[in-house]
Amino acid sequence: MNNIFDTHAHYSDRAFDEDRDALLASLPSKGVRYVTLASSSVEDSERNSEISRKYDYIYASAGVHPECVDETPHDYISRLRQIIAENDKIRAVGEIGLDYHYDNYDREKQIEIFRAQLELARELELPVIVHSREATEDTMNILKEYKPAGVVHCFSGSAETAKEILKLGMYISLTGVITFKNARKAIEALEVIPVERFMLETDCPYMAPVPFRGKRCDSSMIAYTAEKASEIKGLDVQELVDITCENAMRFYGIKE
Numbered sequence: 001m002n003n004i005f006d007t008h009a010h011y012s013d014r015a016f017d018e019d020r021d022a023l024l025a026s027l028p029s030k031g032v033r034y035v036t037l038a039s040s041s042v043e044d045s046e047r048n049s050e051i052s053r054k055y056d057y058i059y060a061s062a063g064v065h066p067e068c069v070d071e072t073p074h075d076y077i078s079r080l081r082q083i084i085a086e087n088d089k090i091r092a093v094g095e096i097g098l099d100y101h102y103d104n105y106d107r108e109k110q111i112e113i114f115r116a117q118l119e120l121a122r123e124l125e126l127p128v129i130v131h132s133r134e135a136t137e138d139t140m141n142i143l144k145e146y147k148p149a150g151v152v153h154c155f156s157g158s159a160e161t162a163k164e165i166l167k168l169g170m171y172i173s174l175t176g177v178i179t180f181k182n183a184r185k186a187i188e189a190l191e192v193i194p195v196e197r198f199m200l201e202t203d204c205p206y207m208a209p210v211p212f213r214g215k216r217c218d219s220s221m222i223a224y225t226a227e228k229a230s231e232i233k234g235l236d237v238q239e240l241v242d243i244t245c246e247n248a249m250r251f252y253g254i255k256e
Contacts, residue, residue, distance in 0.1 A: 001226065002031040003241050005248040006219035007173055008038045008095070008129065008153045008201035011058075012047040015205035015216050023218060024055055030220040033057065033245060036252060038095045038129055038153070038203075040065035041072070042079045045090075052089040059252055061092040061129055063117055066099040066110045076113075077120055084124060091252040093121040094129025095153060098139050111138065118146045127251060129153050130170075136161055143168055151251065154203050155189055162189040166197055171251060173199040176209025176217065179228045190232050198233075199251065200226055200244045 011020060027035070037048040037060040045062035052060040062083045064072050073079070084090045096117040098110050121128045128150035132139040136157055143150075143165070151171040155162065165172055172193050178186045190198070200222050202208075208217035209224040226244075230237040249255070 001223045001238060001241060002033065003238070003245045004032045004219065004222050004226070005034045005036075005200065005245040006032060006202050006204070006222050007036050007151070007199045007248045007251075008175075009035050009204045009219055010040075010206075011035075011037055011051060011204070012039075012044055013205050024051070024058070027219050028057055031223065032219045034059065034248065034252075034254065035219050036061060036091070036248070039063050040095065041068045042076050042083075045080060045083050049083055049087045049090060053087065058089075059254065060087070060090050061094040062090050063092075063094040063096045063129070064113055065095050066097055066105070066114065066131060069109045069113050070106060072113060077116055080117070080120060081124070084126070091254070092127045092129050092150075093117050093124070094150075095131045096128055097131035098135035098142075099131060099133040100135040100138075101133050107135075107138075111142070114142060115146075118142070118148055121148055121150075122146070127151065132157070140164055143170070149251075151199060153201060154207065156186070157189065158185065159188045159192045162192055166193065171197050171199055171247065173201045174225070174229070175201055175203045175207035176213070176221065176225045177207055178232070179209040179224055180213065187232055190229060195233055195235065195240065195243050196247060198229075198244060199248050200229070200241070 039045040204217035
């Protein structure tokens with residue numbers, strides 16, 4: 001399999017500290033054509049920007065994840081704007097959004113920072129990478145208000161929510177979760193997503209597909225996710241990988 005585009009990876013994560021450079025140098029030989037790094041904080045955006053400069057096939061985003069809002073500096077917008085301005089390989093604002101999984105998360109601050117970053121993306125004419133966990137109603141209300149170019153990544157919602165996202169003109173990406181035995185909800189969502197609005201991702205080092213579930217994930221493992229997705233969509237696996245790569249190149253503005 002070749003032409004793999006992993007649209008959402010976290011290679012700045014400490015899980016890769018021991019072998020990051022060796023792994024990233026090896027991925028193109030394993031069929032990986034492009035990777036986009038998703039960021040979780042201002043500092044993480046800076047780290048990902050540096051990684052993207054080092055490898056031709058790697059692009060990046062810059063943004064503040066909802067889990068990191070409590071440690072966000074007051075000047076985060078101006079710092080994100082500067083990081084983006086200094087590196088043409090940063091092609092999205094993300095990952096941004098809402099996460100209500102834990103009761104101690106400051107929901108009002110999450111909403112404030114989500115909105116501010118949507119405004120930044122609009123200003124810079126960049127797409128957004130949206131994270132939404134147990135916050136569907138608020139996420140959808142805000143997305144319907146802003147109508148950004150964007151993707152809802154690691155989608156965990158219903159088929160009906162997927163349809164609402166598609167109506168906004170957004171993309172949806174899925175991880176190795178679709179290979180899990182309890183993946184009925186994700187599979188039902190994928191069934192209603194047109195292949196031209198679908199993208200593949202790992203969210204590595206998390207969400208490793210079967211047969212690697214529970215282990216550290218990397219972009220080469222996306223092949224197993226693609227195989228499952230191709231079964232669901234009734235396509236040859238290489239055809240699905242080619243289409244999703246084209247989708248991602250269009251989404252991130254990558255031209256060859």
